[in-house]
Structures are given as structure tokens and as C-alpha cells.
Amino acid sequence: MLWFNPMRTTKYPDALAGWQPDFSIRIRPASKVEPTPALRHPVWSNCTLPVIVYSDYLYNYKMFMTHVLPGVDDLFRVKQAFKDGTATIALATPAGLALEPYHALTLSAYSRRPVVPLSELGRRGMEATAADWAGEGVRVHCYNRVIACKLRNGNSVSPAAAAAVVENMNKLPGLALPEDPLGFGGPLVPGSDTLRVVIEARTGGWRTIKNTQDILNACNAAGASFSAAQFKRIVCKLLPRSYDTSPPVTGPALLSSAGAKAYRDAVAAVRSAHLFVATAGTTVAHAFFMQPEAGAGLIEVRPCGWGTKWSDKSNGDQDSMAVQLGKDDSVRYFAYNVEDPSQCSPPDYEPELRAVMAANNGTMPLPVVHQLADKSPPRYTPEALMSRDQHVSPKPGPLLDFIRHAAALLVDKAAYQAARNDRRVHGYAVAQGVLLAEAGVKDAGAAAAGADPTHMLRAP
Structure with a gap:
């Protein structure tokens, strides 16, 4: 398995320390000199069925969502491979690292038993102690059957998979998703004439939107003067990006932790909006949980060069949201490529x-x-x-123009797909305004200088 080591720091709170040695699950024959009596004299369990799930980059939230969740959903919900809900999902975290809250909250939708790291199944010195992940109710080490699956990028997170996770979270004690956590004025309903926009307010030393308050003020100043398709008004809210800096829990992840509640609140906030505006990175994967029936879209804000010079990564990578959301267009994808150097600044490092x-x-x-x-x-x-980790300071006016453009394409999927075919879902923020063009324009400034006026949202 390929992996990054999750770090919990103040300046880079979601950092992944890269280039770790590849991790493998080692298998060897048993012997008569095993380290514990339970292994020297095995008793085979027929009540506990571990389903070992392993995949690359488990601590990258977006990659977990695009690799693991679709595969588990296909096995458990679509194919009904484990119908009684008693399989124990064991996530093969590298080197026995603890689970993150999103691991447990998403995968717990598929079993009545807690999700555990693989290391929990073989933890020594705790024989016969209570374990609610085991069918016997006590810790066991030897099983009649074990199923192991390596999951790779396949299908995107389907609306049905996202709905299954949300339905399960609503059943967990203390973790039901609030309908209107940011105070828009009630739950999101189809047909509303008020466009709801959630803007990520991320802190830390990289990939932040530095002028979120200016954008919020401009957005809400537009208020009732805003118009786009069915929308006659706009309301914007900030989504603070919070981080759980408490030590991780050994064994099954505690669903009552501060991290679990923060994840719930973020999912609920994104579900309450029509548009989610966030910088390129893992947070954009919250868009999988948006509500397509009400009209939903992601605006991924990319710093200078990330959507042009490095567009093979931002657009072509199988884990990119452009590829993932484009598989069914339930949630519309828009890229806001900031290409004006005055609107970008280097990461702190x-x-x-x-x-x-x-x-x-x-x-x-x-x-x-x-x-x-x-x-x-x-x-x-x-x-x-x-390039990827630059801070951005998008000019509020042009960004609001692009939000208006995206809003007009949220409800009608055919209109959105026609706009994509016409190269109108990638915006390039340049000195002249916002250029609408195909993905991967290499010199946005030059392209804007000779652009058809109908492809400029704000002409000079």
C-alpha cells in the first residue's frame, strides 16, 4: 500500500508526511511457538467474519472517498455480499495507525459492528476482553473465514452511496445531521429561489482563501439583486475548517469524539447548500454528499498554475473532482482557475x-x-x-460573476452538459475578468486577450 503519514500540527493541521516506505500485510505459516496461548492453541470463530479492506492513501480523505467508499458500497449495499450486517470491517491502516473519524462514520453504514483498524484483530495481551466488533462479544484472534479486498479507484461515490452514509449517520446517537447548521433559514428544498452558497474558511499555512470575509460581504451585498435561472436572491455562509488535534483513539474510533462531530457538521453544512466553494484539496470531497435533487454544484478554486501548467494533475488524475463528479454529473463540477498572480501568494513553507x-x-x-x-x-x-499549495485571494466581483454563471446551470443537467461541451464550466480568473474556456488552457492571459466576448464574464 502507498501511504502518507497523517500529521497533527498547528500550522499544517491536515498535513500528510509523504514518501513513506510502501506498507504490506505480511502473511506467514503459523508455528508451535506463537507469542500468545490463543495463537498456540487456536479456537476458530464462526461468529466473527472480518472483511479486511486495504487501499492506497487511506489518510487522504478525497482518495479514501474515491477508492474505498465506492468499493465497500458496491460489496455491501449493491451486491449484498454480507446481508446480515454482522461482518466486521477492518481497515488495514499502515503500521496499525488509528482510524480517522471519517473512516468510521462512512463505513459504519455497512455493518452493525464497529469499524476497526486491522491491528485491532491481532492486538496482544487482551485475550477474552470485551470487544463489540466480535460476534462473541469478546476478543478473538482466529476465524473460520476472512475476506480481504484491495480497493482501487473505480466508480465515483454515487448519490445512493452518499444517501446510505447520511441515513446511517442520522441513526447514530448524537450524530444526526442538522438540517440547517449554518442558519440559512430552514432545510434545503427543491425549487427554492434563494441560492445558498457555502464558502470554505480554511486556516493554516497553505491552500487558504485569504479574503473569505470580503467575498462573503460582496455575496451578501448582492442579496435580492442577484439573479440566475430560478434564483432571485443569494445568501452566502462560511464553513470554518476545524481540525481534531486530540490524540487518536486506539481500536474502534469513538463516534462521540470531537472529530466525529466536526465531520458531521461539515457534511451537514455542505448538504444545506446549492454551491460549495472550496480550494483544491481534500475538503472538496464533501461535495459527494450534496443534494442533487435541489440542484448542487462544486466550485473548486485552484491557485495559479494548478489548472494550467499542472492541469494533467488537476484535470486528468482519476481522483480529481473533475473526473469523479463528471461520471454522472449529479453534482455539477466547476473549476475556478485563479491565473492572475496578484490573486495568489506562496504557501508558508x-x-x-x-x-x-x-x-x-x-x-x-x-x-x-x-x-x-x-x-x-x-x-x-x-x-x-x-503551485498546488498557494494561498488565493480571489477578487470578489469576478468570483461572484462565476457563481452566478454556475448557478444558472445547477437545475438543468442537459443545460450543464451543453455548457461543458461548449467549454463554459472552467473559468480562468485573469486581469481582464473571467475567461470561460476548455480545461487545461496553458496561457490564460493570452487566451483572454483574444477571446470571444461571449466567453468573458467580465470584459475590460
């Missing part, structure tokens, strides 16, 4: 990284590991990382 590279012949030093350790190549070059 860039000066330090460039200094390290300068001292290392212009390259980024990589960790030294044992020569026999399997290691995949780094996913990004330093330049790609620094």
Missing part, C-alpha cells in the same frame, strides 16, 4: 523548502530508508507542490 533545495543542488532531499524497503516515486515535484 515555500521559503524554507527553497532554502533546503538550494543547499541540495536544487532538488528536494528524500528520506533515507532501508535499501530493501519498497518505495513508490513521489507523486509531485517540489514545483507542483508549491
Whole structure:
């Protein structure tokens, strides 16, 4: 398995320390000198059926959502492979790391038993202690049957899968999703003439929207003067990005933790909106939980170069939201590619990284590991990382123009697909305004200079 080590820091609270040695589940024959009596004298359980799930990059929320959740949903809900709901889902976290709340909250929809890390099944020194993940009610180590699945990117998170997760969360004590957590004025209903927009307010040293308050003020100042298709009014709210910095829990994830409640609140907030505006990164995966029947769309805000120079990653990667949401268009996808340098600023770590590279012949030093350790190549070059992680300060007026443009395409899927075919779902924020063009324009400024006026949302 490929993986990044999840970090809990103040400045980079959602950081993933990259380029770890590849992790493998080791299998060997049993012997008479096993370390515990339970393994030396096995008693085979027919009451507990572990379903071991493993996949790459389990601590990247978006990749977990695009690799693991669709596969588990296909096995459990679609194919009904485990009909009685008593299978124990064991997530093979690298090196026995603890589960994150989103692991437990999403996968608990598919079994009545708690989701556990794989290491919990073999934890030593706790024989016969209580374990609600086991059919016997006490910890067991040996099983008549074990099913192991490696899940890779396949289908996107379907609306039915998202609905199953939401339905389950609503049944969990203390975790029912509030209908209007940000105070829009009631639950989201189809046919509303008020456009609801949620804007991510992320903190930390990278990939933040630095002027969220300015955007919020401009959005709400438009108020009743706003018009786009059925929408005659606009209301915007900020979604603070909160992080659980408490130590992770060993064993089954506690669904009563602060992290679980923060995840619930974020999902509920996004579900209460028509449009979710967020910077490129893992948070955009919340869009899978939006409500298509009311008209729903994601505006992914990309920093300078990420939607142009590095468009092979932002548009072509199988985990990109452009690809994932484009599989069924239930939630409309829009890209807001910021290409005006005055609206971008470097990530906080860039000066330090460039200094390290300068001292290392212009390259980024990589960790030294044992020569026999399997290691995949780094996913990004330093330049790609620094491009992806820039802060952005989008000008409120042009961004609001793009929000209006996107709002007009939320309700009618055919109109949205026609606009995509006409190269009108990727916006490029340049000095002249916002250019509507195909994905992957390499020089947005030059393209805007010679653009058809109908493809400029704000002409000079």
C-alpha cells in the first residue's frame, strides 16, 4: 500500500508526511511457538467474519472517498455480499495507525459492528476482553473465514452511496445531521429561489482563501439583486475548517469524539447548500454528499498554475473532482482557475523548502530508508507542490460573476452538459475578468486577450 503519514500540527493541521516506505500485510505459516496461548492453541470463530479492506492513501480523505467508499458500497449495499450486517470491517491502516473519524462514520453504514483498524484483530495481551466488533462479544484472534479486498479507484461515490452514509449517520446517537447548521433559514428544498452558497474558511499555512470575509460581504451585498435561472436572491455562509488535534483513539474510533462531530457538521453544512466553494484539496470531497435533487454544484478554486501548467494533475488524475463528479454529473463540477498572480501568494513553507533545495543542488532531499524497503516515486515535484499549495485571494466581483454563471446551470443537467461541451464550466480568473474556456488552457492571459466576448464574464 502507498501511504502518507497523517500529521497533527498547528500550522499544517491536515498535513500528510509523504514518501513513506510502501506498507504490506505480511502473511506467514503459523508455528508451535506463537507469542500468545490463543495463537498456540487456536479456537476458530464462526461468529466473527472480518472483511479486511486495504487501499492506497487511506489518510487522504478525497482518495479514501474515491477508492474505498465506492468499493465497500458496491460489496455491501449493491451486491449484498454480507446481508446480515454482522461482518466486521477492518481497515488495514499502515503500521496499525488509528482510524480517522471519517473512516468510521462512512463505513459504519455497512455493518452493525464497529469499524476497526486491522491491528485491532491481532492486538496482544487482551485475550477474552470485551470487544463489540466480535460476534462473541469478546476478543478473538482466529476465524473460520476472512475476506480481504484491495480497493482501487473505480466508480465515483454515487448519490445512493452518499444517501446510505447520511441515513446511517442520522441513526447514530448524537450524530444526526442538522438540517440547517449554518442558519440559512430552514432545510434545503427543491425549487427554492434563494441560492445558498457555502464558502470554505480554511486556516493554516497553505491552500487558504485569504479574503473569505470580503467575498462573503460582496455575496451578501448582492442579496435580492442577484439573479440566475430560478434564483432571485443569494445568501452566502462560511464553513470554518476545524481540525481534531486530540490524540487518536486506539481500536474502534469513538463516534462521540470531537472529530466525529466536526465531520458531521461539515457534511451537514455542505448538504444545506446549492454551491460549495472550496480550494483544491481534500475538503472538496464533501461535495459527494450534496443534494442533487435541489440542484448542487462544486466550485473548486485552484491557485495559479494548478489548472494550467499542472492541469494533467488537476484535470486528468482519476481522483480529481473533475473526473469523479463528471461520471454522472449529479453534482455539477466547476473549476475556478485563479491565473492572475496578484490573486495568489506562496504557501508558508515555500521559503524554507527553497532554502533546503538550494543547499541540495536544487532538488528536494528524500528520506533515507532501508535499501530493501519498497518505495513508490513521489507523486509531485517540489514545483507542483508549491503551485498546488498557494494561498488565493480571489477578487470578489469576478468570483461572484462565476457563481452566478454556475448557478444558472445547477437545475438543468442537459443545460450543464451543453455548457461543458461548449467549454463554459472552467473559468480562468485573469486581469481582464473571467475567461470561460476548455480545461487545461496553458496561457490564460493570452487566451483572454483574444477571446470571444461571449466567453468573458467580465470584459475590460
